[in-house]
Amino acid sequence: MEMQVPAAVREAHQQPAAHHQESGIHFEFSPQLGAYFDKNTNAFWSRWAPEPRPCFNPRLLVDIRAYYHFLSQSKGTLQRADGTYPIEYVVLASATPGVFNLGGDLDLFKQLIAAKDKQGLLCYGRACIDVLYSNYVGHNLPLTTISLVQGECLGGGFEAALSSDIVVAEKSARFGFPEILFNLFPGMGAYSFLDRRIGDKKAQSLMSSGKIYGADEMLSMGVVDIVAEDGAGEKAVNGLIQERRRSRNGHAALAAARRRVHAITMDELMDIVQIWVDSALRLTERDLKLMHKLVSRQNGLGDAPQAVPHERRTRGNRPWTSPSPLPAQNFLRPQQASDGLRFGNLSVAHP
Numbered sequence: 001m002e003m004q005v006p007a008a009v010r011e012a013h014q015q016p017a018a019h020h021q022e023s024g025i026h027f028e029f030s031p032q033l034g035a036y037f038d039k040n041t042n043a044f045w046s047r048w049a050p051e052p053r054p055c056f057n058p059r060l061l062v063d064i065r066a067y068y069h070f071l072s073q074s075k076g077t078l079q080r081a082d083g084t085y086p087i088e089y090v091v092l093a094s095a096t097p098g099v100f101n102l103g104g105d106l107d108l109f110k111q112l113i114a115a116k117d118k119q120g121l122l123c124y125g126r127a128c129i130d131v132l133y134s135n136y137v138g139h140n141l142p143l144t145t146i147s148l149v150q151g152e153c154l155g156g157g158f159e160a161a162l163s164s165d166i167v168v169a170e171k172s173a174r175f176g177f178p179e180i181l182f183n184l185f186p187g188m189g190a191y192s193f194l195d196r197r198i199g200d201k202k203a204q205s206l207m208s209s210g211k212i213y214g215a216d217e218m219l220s221m222g223v224v225d226i227v228a229e230d231g232a233g234e235k236a237v238n239g240l241i242q243e244r245r246r247s248r249n250g251h252a253a254l255a256a257a258r259r260r261v262h263a264i265t266m267d268e269l270m271d272i273v274q275i276w277v278d279s280a281l282r283l284t285e286r287d288l289k290l291m292h293k294l295v296s297r298q299n300g301l302g303d304a305p306q307a308v309p310h311e312r313r314t315r316g317n318r319p320w321t322s323p324s325p326l327p328a329q330n331f332l333r334p335q336q337a338s339d340g341l342r343f344g345n346l347s348v349a350h351p
Contacts, residue, residue: 015070016028016029016035016066016067016070020080023038023039023040024036024037024038024039024040025037025039025078025080027067027070029063029066029067029070030059030062030063030066031049031051032048032049032050032051032059032060032063033046033047033048033049033060033063033064033067034046034047034049034095035047035067037078037085037087039085041088041089041238041241041242042085042086042087042088042089043088043089043090043091043237043238043241044071044087044089044090044091045091045093046064046067046090046091046092046093047093047094047095048060048063048064048094048095048096048101049094049095049096050096050101052299053102053105053107053295053299054094054096054099054101054102054152055101055102055103055104055105055106055156055157056101056103056104056105056128056156056157056160057105057108058105058108058124058127061127061128061131064131065127065130065131065134068131068134068135068139071087071090071139071141072134072139072140072141074087074141075141076141076142076143087141087143088143088144088241088248088252089143089144089145089146089241090135090138090139090143090144090145090146091145091146091147091148091237092135092145092146092147092148092160092161092164093147093148093150093233094150094151096151097151098150098151098152099151099152099157100149100150100151100152100153100157100161100173101152101153101154101156101157101160101161102152102154102155102156102157103154103155103156103157103158103159103186104124104128104155104156104188105124106291106294106295107295108124109121109124109280109291110288110291110292110295112124113280113281113283113288114288116281118277118281121276121277121280121281122273122274122277125187125188125270125273125276125277126270126273128156128159128188128189128273129188129189129266129269129270129273132159132160132163132188132189132269133163133189133264133266133269135160135163135164136163136164136189136193136259136264137259138165138252138255138256138259142249142252142253142256143252144165144166144244144248144251144252144255145163145164145165145166146164146165146166146167146168146237146240147160147161147162147163147164147166147167147168148168148169148233148234148237149161149167149168149169149170149173149175149215149224149233150169150170150173150233151170151172151173151174152173152174153169153173153174153175153176154174154175154176154177154178154212155176155177155178155179155186156186156188158175158176158177158186158190159186159188159189159190159193161175162189162190162193162194162197162223163189163193165255166225166226166240167218167223167224167225167226168224168225168226168227168228168233168236168237168240169215169218169219169224169226169227169228169233170215170227170228170229170230170231170232170233171214171215171216171227171228171229171230172215172230173214173215174212174213174214174215175212175213175214175215175218175223175224176210176211176212176213177190177206177207177210178210178294179207180207180208180209180210181210181290181294182283182287182288182290182291182294183283183284183287183290184276184279184280184283184287185207185208185276185279186207187272187273187275187276187277187279188269188272188273188276189264189269189272190203190207191203191204191207191272192264192268192269192272193264194206194207194223196262196264197222197223198221198222198223202221206221206223215227226240
């Protein structure tokens, strides 16, 4: 099967603005996504802050693809005026207090399903698994990927966390797949990633339960690798990096070997997306009403962030500035728009 990624996602190659500091370099890919390279640990940290809801809206997918293209084109090194630095770790994290990510853009799903827009759903699914697969294969570089989960990690957000080699979670983090509650299933990698981590039976049980799990429960099941105290997630990640300093190459090679032995292919992920799309188009009006309730939850978590330590809202020494909400007219454009990411009869403009 030939993987066809939406053009705007595939070609998102803009160079980010860079801001230098003594300890590292900040990169601004968009108002929704920033990254920080820590010179002391050779780790690239990205933090997303999706608006208007803390989910994978199409514009965020474009932003992530631009960042991943930047990583893959680096060939594993960061060339700067003051020297050349190896990129040894890539860390996924969130800048939204109390939320890692709530997953798919349910409001967009509702519109596409109501319009019976199969191509639109397929296009969104392809865009999602394209960025997840890039992280899963370590951007085709000899590095280790880490997900730092602080807060709510649901649906597609959970799938994103699972795409990394290592999952670190703070104690108050919560995980789950709510899709079964509105008669659907998580179709962007959950089954594949969980099957390789904990086996088929446990994977099916977790996806079909509709339950919310705590970080310690996920640790006992083998889904999460490390649980840190609240507010100590960054310290736990940096501690792991320091602990592996002398064996980093061996661990990165082991991760590559694991991916070969328990391989996940793009064909597998795309076949499951197709099943997900067909299932989504069979949803009833009652199912869509339940989905609408979860959209309201996404809105609520986005509008009322919990109080968290200040250091969680920073990248290195530079505070994260929350982006302004996206105007509705820029979020969804008519079919004739040519400057954005197209989803069947819907498209999203570039930032």
